[in-house]
Amino acid sequence: MSLWAVETEPVELRQDTTEDDLQIVIRAVYKQVLGNEHLMESQRLTSAESLLRDGSITLRDFVRAVGKSDIYRSLFFESSSQYRFIELNFKHLLGRAPQDQSEIAEHTRIYSEGGYDAEIDSYIDTDEYMLNFGEKIVPYFRSTTSQIGIKNVGFNRMFTLMRGMATNDRDTHAKLITAVAANLPTKIKAPAKGSGAVSNTTKRFSIKVTKNAVGPKNHLSNKEYIVNYSRMSQQVQNIHKMGGKIISIAEIA
Numbered sequence: 001m002s003l004w005a006v007e008t009e010p011v012e013l014r015q016d017t018t019e020d021d022l023q024i025v026i027r028a029v030y031k032q033v034l035g036n037e038h039l040m041e042s043q044r045l046t047s048a049e050s051l052l053r054d055g056s057i058t059l060r061d062f063v064r065a066v067g068k069s070d071i072y073r074s075l076f077f078e079s080s081s082q083y084r085f086i087e088l089n090f091k092h093l094l095g096r097a098p099q100d101q102s103e104i105a106e107h108t109r110i111y112s113e114g115g116y117d118a119e120i121d122s123y124i125d126t127d128e129y130m131l132n133f134g135e136k137i138v139p140y141f142r143s144t145t146s147q148i149g150i151k152n153v154g155f156n157r158m159f160t161l162m163r164g165m166a167t168n169d170r171d172t173h174a175k176l177i178t179a180v181a182a183n184l185p186t187k188i189k190a191p192a193k194g195s196g197a198v199s200n201t202t203k204r205f206s207i208k209v210t211k212n213a214v215g216p217k218n219h220l221s222n223k224e225y226i227v228n229y230s231r232m233s234q235q236v237q238n239i240h241k242m243g244g245k246i247i248s249i250a251e252i253a
Contacts, residue, residue: 011138013052013059022053028138029059033066033092034075043071058135060124067093067120077116082108082245086119093123095132095142204228207235209244 011028014021026049030039048065051057057065066072067089076088086107090098098104111119123129133139207225223244227235 010140013136013138025059025138026052026062029063029066032095032139033063034072035088035092037071037075039071045069059138060129060133060135063093063139064120064124067124068117073116082111086111089119089123091141093120093139094126094128095139207239209239 011025013025017025030044045062045065048057048062052059052062076092077085080088083104086104087098089107090096090103107119107122110122114122129139132142204226207227209223209225210221225235225239
């Protein structure tokens with residue numbers, strides 16, 4: 001097992017908790033949702049903490065508040081690609097990696113139609129969240145424990161998203177975009193030449209992109225790239241360098 005595939009002990013907010021215990025829970029939420037980012041005292045959500053302390057909101061509501069906070073938006077939305085933002089939302093709020101392209105596409109649609117708050121809510125207001133964390137448990141990385149309804153490939157992908165307990169998630173580039181889009185294992189070893197083996201890496205994909213068009217009027221233009229799997233990663237990097245935002249990636253015949 002990889003050294004960074006660490007199973008996190010659940011942290012629970014119990015009834016009649018002491019202030020010291022409450023602070024442990026609050027710090028655990030910040031650490032999980034903000035991806036190990038160091039939080040200065042002035043950045044703490046003191047109003048939401050007070051509501052949690054007096055029982056006006058549940059721990060799940062506090063997780064929601066952190067996810068919708070200016071600091072979360074600044075760290076993971078404003079500076080990252082849309083794919084990276086979505087994969088980090090899965091990691092931070094559900095404790096797992098996205099399973100397949102349909103999950104990425106669904107959250108792309110949710111953001112497009114409902115906006116930022118709707119995207120955050122779409123993880124927290126799920127049966128999966130309630131089944132695993134409920135109202136009292138801080139979300140944690142479910143990387144080495146089997147989960148009902150979760151594909152085994154998600155374990156390898158979660159290991160890719162985790163890089164040790166001391167690292168943060170400031171990297172703005174998506175880690176799983178090609179593997180998820182191609183429905184391939186996270187680590188791929190191409191077959192040897194002349195072996196006759198069939199490789200999924202020969203698949204072709206359509207990458208649909210939107211970007212600001214240059215001209216007297218600031219408007220969005222759409223473009224589609226058709227690439228082989230072997231060139232997908234480089235094409236994605238080029239799109240990001242040009243300021244484009246990926247709308248979807250789909251396999252084509």
